[in-house]
Amino acid sequence: MKRYRRIALKILSKSRRSLKKYYKAQRKFLNAVNIYIGPKYGLLDHKIMVGDREIPVRIFRPIKNENSGVMIFFHGGGWVTGNIDSYTNVCVNMANQTGNTVVSVDYRLAPEYPFPCGLEDCYNVTREFFQNPKLLNCKKSDITLIGDSAGGNLAAAVSLMARDKGEFLPSKQILIYPATYNDHTENSPFPSIKENGRDFLLTSRRIQDYMDLYAPNIEDRQSPYLAPLLAKDLSNQPATLIITAQYDPLRDEGEAYGMRLKEAGNKVKIYRMNDAVHGFFSLPWKSEFVVRTYAIINSFLNVCNGKSEELL
Template sequence: MELGKLALEAALKAISYTQLDVRKTYKLQRKLDRVGQLSLTRLHCRAVDMEIKREDHAIPVRLFFPGGETAPEEAILFFHGGGWVTGDVDTYNRVCAVTARCTGRLVASVDYRLAPEHKFPEGLMDCYEAARYLFWNAPDVLGMGPEQISLMGDSAGGNLAAAVSLMARDRGEFSPRQQILLYPAAYNDHTEQSPYPSVRENGTDYVLTSARIREFMELYQRTPKDLQSPYFAPLLAKDFSRQPRTLVVTAQFDPLRDEGEDYGRKLREAGNEVSIYRMNGALHGFFSLPAGTSLVKKSFVILNAFLRGEAQISGEEEEHEVKEEHTLETAR
């Protein structure tokens, strides 16, 4: 067992140290991300594509239905990860289909435009416009009220979900009731000077490196001034009040761990209902692992408990146990 652990650690270090500069290879990375994706047919999930008009272009949105004879009564508006540079609705087919089936909710996945072709805030504004349209037209488009829609995103998508919630409050155009932020990017400094220890503790040996995060942010930003925007780095917000009921899930061996947890604490201190859960033994991106993986199963225990409205999932981030009475709603 110890030899296996050492071999895994050595492999992770090798992958981390041999990464190519994403600023030069992002187009190749996009192609590689699409390799090996399971088809929707094999996933037994019905999907419907739609478009939302924004100015001079359309925003593709894919709706994933959980199955069963009755229409879903609630929805998740999902923003995918990929450092604002890679990923799309196709590469997240499996993640969104599994999420629909394991939560029993309709999942609407937004295919926002990517950097560096479309720099900040273009991708964010695609997410915001898609959210505004669906919240305003929920009865006609989704067959439910806007209060039945939850925001959700992983990594850069968690950043986008948090930014959409802040912008919705600031503009007063709609009000998400709850949001799920999976290992979100929330701050603007991932150098050795970062105030968050996880950047230094986990920034070199666990696949997602601090250098890779900086490369992504360099591709995402239009100018250095963008780094100071709370819509770019939500932890820079001056006001954390009037935000949705929030679940933050972080990974133990993730450079983004501490900033995600700190964002949850800032929301809680401002009077919002917040649950923070740190997934022990996990790397960044664990939610994209196969559905039968123990970490993914545990994730859906946590997500479903939150979506059912339970007041606390695990209390403070230092408490890393899932309550035994939470049952996993597995895909049929």
């Protein structure tokens, strides 16, 4: 990483503002800086009913609808920030770069709705589309789960929960620098927490704050639906693509999850994005990291769909 970039990241990482105290302001800031300014796109705002409660989703259609693929997307933000508006740029690009329809889930956020509320929303939306794939003019095998950061955690947890409940089972999942463990203190077994936990925007302290807001009940942190790496059995999981970032404190736990999945007999590909920091997936679509990410994603989807034999 170039020296001037490292210095800038170090300065930006020194914020002393308390996430726990100012998370609402952080939400407003993210919405303000992520206004969509790109080309027109096709979308449909929809609601999934669970009992008498509505879960909003936003459906993005690609400019060139080249296939019947569907990506159910869970956004990042530490389970505390982010929504379908702040991730519109990401989802428009995802639809157009993959040719897939993208369904963005506006799950409930902590601390107002702690674990497992957001996860339950993600699971219920996914179940609805798996049980009624005609709603999206697709087959069950066309559906891929995808999420970044906390959203990657949710995608992995939905897949585990789907296997355990036996109501449906995704065939593909894409986890972008996912959180998969429950300890991000100095006691973490993963070197990347110590190596990258101070000077690369996402600090270990901030991850701990997110976890405190998402799972205030300490006992919940032992659930594999909160920390998938704690699952004793990782068999019968989807074909999985995991993309991590070199300077991300979550790097090692994401890669460890991929290795555990592989050891359990699942098909897994793991890529480390060199020179990248946590959050690169939300950069402008012509960023070198984003371009590379979609080349990897499309290669993975082509292999899963039988259109190619090897990933890049």
